[in-house]
Structures are given as structure tokens and as C-alpha cells.
Amino acid sequence: MSRSIMRKLFHNFKSFIIIVIVTSILSLQEKKPLTVNEFVQSQTSTYKISPGINSLSFAATLANLPLHYQSKATALKALKPHSSPLVDNKKVYSRIDIWQFDYENEVLCKAAQDSLLLCFPYDCTRLNFGVDQSIKVTPCIFIFGQSTIAFAHTSCEQVDSKWTQFTKDFTQYYAEEESKIIVGSCGKIQWLRRSEILNNSK
Numbered sequence: 001m002s003r004s005i006m007r008k009l010f011h012n013f014k015s016f017i018i019i020v021i022v023t024s025i026l027s028l029q030e031k032k033p034l035t036v037n038e039f040v041q042s043q044t045s046t047y048k049i050s051p052g053i054n055s056l057s058f059a060a061t062l063a064n065l066p067l068h069y070q071s072k073a074t075a076l077k078a079l080k081p082h083s084s085p086l087v088d089n090k091k092v093y094s095r096i097d098i099w100q101f102d103y104e105n106e107v108l109c110k111a112a113q114d115s116l117l118l119c120f121p122y123d124c125t126r127l128n129f130g131v132d133q134s135i136k137v138t139p140c141i142f143i144f145g146q147s148t149i150a151f152a153h154t155s156c157e158q159v160d161s162k163w164t165q166f167t168k169d170f171t172q173y174y175a176e177e178e179s180k181i182i183v184g185s186c187g188k189i190q191w192l193r194r195s196e197i198l199n200n201s202k
Contacts, residue, residue: 034100034145034148034150034173034174035072035100036072036073036074036098036099036100036150037072037074039098039169039170039173039174040074040076040098042169042173043076043166043169046078046079046162046165046166047076047077047078047079047094047096047162048076048077048079049074049075049076050074050075050076050077050095051075052075053073053074053075053097054075054095054097055097055153057121057122058121058122058140058153059073059099059121059151060121061115061116061119061120061121061124062099062101062112062115062116062149063101065111065112065115067103067108067109067111067112067115068101068102068103068108068112069102069103069104070101070102071099071100071101071102072099072100073097073098073099073100074097074098075095075096075097075098076095076096076098076166077093077094077095078093078094078095078162080093081093082094082160082162084157084158084160086156086157087157092157092158093158094154094158094159094160094162094163095154095155095158096152096153096154096158096163096166097152097153097154098150098151098152098153099150099151099152100148100149100150101148101149101150102147102148103147103148103149104147105147106146106147108147109144109145109146109147109148109149112149113144113149113180116142116149117129120135120137120189121137122136122137122138123135123136125137127182127189129191130180130191131191132188132189132190132191133188133189134187134188135187135188135189136187137184137185137186137187137188137189138153138154138155138156138184138186139153139154139155139156139159139163139184139185139186140152140153140154140182140183140184141167141170141171141181141182141183141184142181142182142184143170143171143174143175143179143180143181144179144180144181145174145175145176145179148174150170150174152166152167152170156186159186164200167183167197168197168198168200171194171197171198172198175194175197176194177193177194177195179194181193181194181197183197
């Protein structure tokens, strides 16, 4: 075998080794943890961070289960009001309550998800996995990750275009394409994929 071929083979082998090393290092790096605090900071051009949660009972099913190792709750209040037809076109300030529950592993997270589907707020309604249903519910979004369940909730009269954008931002931050997502509107829930929410033009 000629020297030039040997040099070329050696060069290709070195390049391959470098690629393998870099790929291995990148794969070993842990993904940056998702946090409610980081997410709400991204919303401060539209909302202010508001202390206290309006609707503690909305998270009761997950909060009362001894499965998560930590949880965080916070709220946002719109900087500008909008007219709501549900309250005689009075001006209202949209308010959104947000929670994140973290689990040690996928098994515990799945157990929490299953419990939530057996007792979905408000009326402890049983949901069928992947099936859109008409139930007593107000606007909300639940995103089920491998070890995190993140969700947000508002009231019917506080929904406007800001809520639609919020759900897109929330999905962009928390959801992978394979994530299971429940989106609730006034009186029904839908199971949607990440791409369906992000591509929604409404």
C-alpha cells in the first residue's frame, strides 16, 4: 500500500475518532433542567409575576400524591387588560396559574399521570387516554414529560389571544414532539401533539 493511501486512511481515522469523542461528550452532557422560574421570566413582556395561586384545588390530584420529589407553583397576571364578552365586555386582566411537578424517574411520573387521568380537575372526571372529551373544565394545558408534569390554568372569561400565545410558548418550552399534551377549553379537553399546538394559527 502506498504512503499517500496510508496517510489518507490515517487522516480519515483521526477525523472519525474526533467525531466520536465530540459526540460522546455532547451525549454525556445533561440537558438543562426545565424550571417554572425560567419559563415565567420569558413571559415578562406580556405578564407580571404574581405571588400566590388563585386555584389551589386545580393541582390537588398531583399535590396529594406522594410521588413527586419537588413541585413549584407560580402565577402570571397580564400587564394590559382586555374586554371579555363573558362579563359584559368589562375589562379583565388575564391571570394564569402554573405548576411543575418533578419525579425521580419515568415510572413515578407515569403513575402520577395515570392518577391524574382517573381524577382530572375540577370534578374528578375520568379521562380516557388519547380521547377528546366534553367535561366540566376551564382553559388549561398539561404537558407530560418523562419525569416532569407541567401545567397551567386560567378561567374562561380571561381567555384572549394572549392565552393562545401562552400555550404555544409553554409547549415550546416544556414539550418534546413525543410528549403527551392535554389542552382544555371551556367545556372540553383535546389531546394534541407539540406540532399541532405550535402550528395553530388561531
